[in-house]
Amino acid sequence: MLPLGPTGFGSSPYGALSAFAGNSLLLSPERLVEDGLLSVSTIRDVPDFPEDRVEWDAVRNWKERLLRCAWSRSEKSSELRAGLDRFRNAPEQRSWLSDWALFAARRSAGSTGGERELAGEIAYQEFLQLLFSRQWARLREEAARRGITLFGDVPIYVSPDGVDVSAHPELFALDASGRALEVAGVPPDFFSTKGQLWGYPLYRWDRMEEDGFGWWIERLRAAFLRTDVVRLDHFRGFVEYWAVPAASVTAANGAWRPGPGRRLFDAVERALGPVALVAEDLGTITPDVRALLADLGLPGMKVLQFAFFEADSPYLPHNHVVNSVVYTGTHDNDTARGWWGGLTREEQQRVHDYLGSDGREIEWDLIRAAYASVAERAIVPLQDVFGLGSEARMNTPGVGAGNWSWRARAQDFRSDRAARLARLAGLTGRTGRPLNGAR
Secondary structure (H helix, E strand, O other): OOOOOOEOHHHOHHHEOOOOOOOHHHOOHHHHHHOOOOOHHHHHOOOOOOOOEOOHHHHHHHHHHHHHHHHHHHOOOHHHHHHHHHHHHOHHHHOOHHHHHHHHHHHHHOOOOOOOOOHHHHHHHHHHHHHHHHHHHHHHHHHHHOOOOOEEEEOOOOOOOOHHHHHOHHHEOEOOOOOEOEEEEEOOOOOOOOOEEEEEEOEOHHHHHHOOOHHHHHHHHHHHHHOOEEEEOOHHHHOEEEEEEOOOOOOOOOEEEEOOOHHHHHHHHHHHOOOOEEEOOOOOOOHHHHHHHHHHOOOEEEEHHHOOOOOOOOOOHHHOOOOEEEEOOOOOOOOHHHHHHOOOHHHHHHHHHHHOOOOOOHHHHHHHHHHHOOOOEEEOOHHHHOOOOHHHOOOOOOOOOOOOOEOOOHHHOOHHHHHHHHHHHHHHOOOOOOOOOOO
16 A cells, blocks of 8 residues: 555655654544444535545545544543543654644644644644544454455655654754755656656764664554555665755756665664565665665565566566565556557567567456566556556656546446456465565
8 A cells, every 4th residue: 555644735645744644534434423423414415526536625625624523523522532642642652643743733723833822733633643543453453354464655755844854853964944955866767767856855864873763663663553564665765865956956966875774674673573574676776775685585576567678677577586576567657558558569569479468458467477476475556457547547757746646436346356356366376375584
């Protein structure tokens, strides 16, 4: 799943306003009815949302009205108020909740007021995080009962406009006025000829190490409270990262800087013990990055859409290794059908020669190849299961608008598709084996 934090401008889950808080837009109104915090009639008045796209502003306005109603009703529940006190003071929230609640309260009120002036709004923001924690715990319990592993995602960087930078400026490379000196990105690569200029502030890894990498330890601790396995986004950045002058308009003129490397992961293991991590190791991967992956024993990613553009590509299924995760595509790729339509005839011929595909069901040909791979895990975007085209693409790297708005339609969850996946899983032995080598 994509990151779960509260999103800001552009609604990107990779630009969340907090590395710890949950996104209140994910809260279920039906569950709030079950908990006595909303009436059935309240949630019946639903705007006419598009079936296949998310209109973020409209959703936010509607959901906020419901959540404010739930907050008002909660005042009558002594049990809920006592639960909020326990949640507020629990060790799991101690490192981040108060900072987030004050930040979110100021953002909501459009002011820079303090804790006394904003006490009511702060309590409301804490209440939303309590609801998120409770609903997510129910989801995770139900998933565990069904033998389902939750596979999460931790972005390497955080939003410049988020609470983490404002609450811990000493951990980021900022000038005296709090502006970033250099920002994150990647140089030109497969995704973009100008590179990707993400604009996220860079870490002061030296200061983080002085503190024993405490912020990262707490971040991963929070992630594993919600999911069983965590993908580390842009793993290369932990070995070396691309630093771009803050005034740059593209990512082309940056420089590589050394990251913390193994020292960070040793600190995490001392604090949390063995945890199940997967490395996002896409793009140009240098020998030092491969060496750290091997040293840590972390699974990497094999994306089939990247497999047909060079001779004997490491992404081709016959070159996969057990300790890896194979994807037909990711949230940064076009859908399988969209990808096929964008290939040249020569490229389509290479796909045909390898997969035997004529393109009519390219998504299922890729799904079959992924399931038949020796990689320990296979991930298929829902758009490919549904056989959707480029209109359902989730994100286009380097493009600032039109992303993160695809929405699954109820009618696309068909029993014949579920049965087809089940048959493939049975044929290829993908029935829930453990992720070997993950830490």
